[in-house]
Amino acid sequence: MKPLSNAVLALAPSMTVAIDTKAKELQAAGQDVVALGAGEPDFDTPDHIKQAAWASIQAGKTKYTPPTGLAELKTAVCSKLQRENGLSFTPDQVVVTSGVKHAVSNVFQTLINPGDEVIIPAPYWVTYPELVKLYGGTPVFLPTSVETNYKITSKQLAQAITPRTKLFLLCNPSNPTGMVYGTEELEAFAKICVDNDLYVLSDEIYEHILYDGRKPLSIASISPEIKERTLIVNGVSKAYAMTGWRVGYFAGPKAVASAIGALQSQATHHPANVSQYAAIEALNGGLEFVMGMVREFTRRRDFVVGELRSIAGVQVPLPEGAFYALPDVSAFYGKSTPGGKVIANSLDLCAWLLSDHLLAVVPGAAFGDDRCIRLSYATSMDNLAKALQRLKRGLGELA
Ligand code: PMP
Ligand code: GLU
Numbered sequence: 363m364k365p366l367s368n369a370v371l372a373l374a375p376s377m378t379v380a381i382d383t384k385a386k387e388l389q390a391a392g393q394d395v396v397a398l399g400a401g402e403p404d405f406d407t408p409d410h411i412k413q414a415a416w417a418s419i420q421a422g423k424t425k426y427t428p429p430t431g432l433a434e435l436k437t438a439v440c441s442k443l444q445r446e447n448g449l450s451f452t453p454d455q456v457v458v459t460s461g462v463k464h465a466v467s468n469v470f471q472t473l474i475n476p477g478d479e480v481i482i483p484a485p486y487w488v489t490y491p492e493l494v495k496l497y498g499g500t501p502v503f504l505p506t507s508v509e510t511n512y513k514i515t516s517k518q519l520a521q522a523i524t525p526r527t528k529l530f531l532l533c534n535p536s537n538p539t540g541m542v543y544g545t546e547e548l549e550a551f552a553k554i555c556v557d558n559d560l561y562v563l564s565d566e567i568y569e570h571i572l573y574d575g576r577k578p579l580s581i582a583s584i585s586p587e588i589k590e591r592t593l594i595v596n597g598v599s600k601a602y603a604m605t606g607w608r609v610g611y612f613a614g615p616k617a618v619a620s621a622i623g624a625l626q627s628q629a630t631h632h633p634a635n636v637s638q639y640a641a642i643e644a645l646n647g648g649l650e651f652v653m654g655m656v657r658e659f660t661r662r663r664d665f666v667v668g669e670l671r672s673i674a675g676v677q678v679p680l681p682e683g684a685f686y687a688l689p690d691v692s693a694f695y696g697k698s699t700p701g702g703k704v705i706a707n708s709l710d711l712c713a714w715l716l717s718d719h720l721l722a723v724v725p726g727a728a729f730g731d732d733r734c735i736r737l738s739y740a741t742s743m744d745n746l747a748k749a750l751q752r753l754k755r756g757l758g759e760l761a
Contacts, residue, residue, distance in 0.1 A: 431458025
């Protein structure tokens with residue numbers, strides 16, 4: 363048989379998805395695994411959104427929609443951007459996608475020519491560098507650590523720019539670090555991107571999952587000049603607990619939206635009609651639901667961070683947004699399990715925590731930083747209490 367595509371053969375499968383799938387398989391087989399792997403809200407999609415979807419099916423809205431999405435949904439996206447972000451967009455600048463992952467993929471595929479560089483702060487969400495490489499680009503990482511609160515400086519960004527740099531990727535609030543850049547930091551990034559003629563891919567999927575009174579802030583709202591070069595991706599997965607509905611969107615310059623529209627018309631056509639009706643209801647329905655989730659996530663964050671900080675050798679900053687804690691556990695590397703296995707890195711540690719302590723967490727190696735592991739606290743307090751007990755027991759056994 364002839365070989366498969368080199369680009370696809372070189373692609374690493376998503377480790378967050380793989381760990382979540384494995385944990386669910388083990389649970390289905392009757393094992394008492396606590397899963398803090400995948401980042402998806404444990405809340406159910408609100409009823410009024412389900413009702414809108416059901417009503418659309420009953421009304422026979424079961425056929426193709428335009429490839430860039432229903433006009434009513436694109437209008438709802440524009441209203442949302444105006445209302446929540448103070449940003450003015452027209453529907454021809456918006457493309458509805460099959461989840462935010464698809465919007466990210468569309469942007470990279472549409473922007474990248476072979477050899478183009480994309481600057482990505484690390485630790486990063488697993489998917490970004492793999493997609494950049496898939497489309498022939500080169501990811502350029504900006505390292506951070508617990509000591510820098512997992513934040514890059516504008517100096518780091520400026521120094522990484524070369525004539526081949528096309529795009530700066532900003533995930534704010536960040537998966538996996540939970541960190542949030544504020545106005546001054548965004549102003550500095552924006553100036554550098556404008557001065558150097560870079561696009562910014564702004565992944566705003568966690569914009570409403572913010573703690574301690576923080577307010578959403580899109581880098582596009584910093585100045586008209588940066589808005590012109592910002593490619594916003596966002597969606598309903600996290601804020602409305604709609605991960606399985608698969609609706610995201612792109613908003614940006616008309617020329618990019620139009621190119622993405624052409625791509626989608628050939629590649630995927632559009633997300634499911636019924637899901638688009640659900641998304642219209644979600645976006646028009648206010649933020650009460652996500653604010654309720656944030657209150658609960660705050661309680662969980664405080665519990666998880668408090669427990670992690672009580673373990674000698676673990677260092678973790680307090681997450682400011684999203685629902686992940688990213689402790690540095692490298693103090694445990696080089697130690698041995700009671701069975702004599704040496705834990706050399708985050709992959710070893712997570713594999714052992716799953717096999718011997720029935721705890722699923724994601725190795726930092728997946729996010730480009732082997733010193734840490736990622737815990738999602740988008741799960742019940744009961745699960746979190748069990749998880750932290752298991753983590754403490756596990757780490758306590760290493761000698
Ligand atoms: N961006 C980030 C930073 C994410 O954490 C996720 C979660 N999977 C996505 C994009 C993708 O979201 P969706 O499920 O809407 O594709
Ligand atoms: N964004 C989530 C995570 O990071 C879901 C899984 C994925 O798509 O990567 O766990």
